[in-house]
Amino acid sequence: MAELQDKVAIVTGAASGIGQATARRFAEEGARVVLADIEDEMGRQLAHDLGAEASYVHADVASEAEVEAMVAHAVATFGGLDVIYNNAGFSGVTGGIEEIPADGWAHTMDVLLKGVYFGMKHAAKAMKARGGGAIVSTASIAGITTGISAPHVYNVAKAGVIHMTKSVAVELGPHGIRVNCVCPGFIATPIFARSLGMPSQMAQGTVETIRPLFDDLQPIRRAGRPEDIAEAVLWLASEKAGFVTGHALVVDGGVTAGTKWEPSSERARMLKEAMGAED
């Protein structure tokens, strides 16, 4: 049987990248999917592609009223809520600690952390009415290590998503609601072009360009794909992960495992030279 047969799922940030791949995967596995985003044209197009079992709703995750309305839309359209994937995100404010403006800090946290809190809060109410459910959120390896040079506020917000996942899992477990998150590594999506100010529609065309740039960043020598994350999210959302809660699932091709010391590298040659070793 399909993994999410007749389940009702919400995916935020569904118009692009990881959210889009996950919404497609959920639909393939029999779910009725509410697609939420602020990119209305792209979101409506995806709903159209997925057919009658999908519905698009505009929801800025930084707005509690819009997140509450998004959950109400799922309940009104498909009769309840079983799964929410809190995925919407962006790179947020950048700059050194002396440069980050307070309003940039606030807006970045509103989207990346408060948005997840709003999603958990309103989904929990709907899931309790149903007798259980699964909450999955997108954190990042940036929430585990600062070694990948993501911006400060992004790092902090994603660490917050991981910790909130564990905290809320403890509360909601007895209600049959599992709460987990994924920590993607370098995934080739339009987020990088969008962070440089490119409009979303145009940014979609940059994925093929950035993919080769990520090929050798991790022990698994290829860039991450949105489908890699979608598969992990599907598992966490499904009954196959029925005893898994409070977990941050790293899907990064081994970035956080470390980098192998290459004996033939330029750095190794320099080290040998500094030690006075013969080649």
Ligand SMILES: NC(=O)c1ccc[n+]([C@@H]2O[C@H](COP(=O)([O-])OP(=O)(O)OC[C@H]3O[C@@H](n4cnc5c(N)ncnc54)[C@H](O)[C@@H]3O)[C@@H](O)[C@H]2O)c1
């Ligand atoms: N791509 C990566 O390498 C990577 C790595 C780790 C984590 N992530 C996280 O994965 C998630 C998805 O990113 P992606 O790479 O697919 O990027 P993406 O730009 O392709 O997709 C992000 C989607 O979120 C939507 N969005 C942005 N702000 C929103 C808001 N306030 N309300 C509702 N929707 C909003 C965008 O319109 C877009 O459709 C993000 O949370 C991101 O931080 C990405």
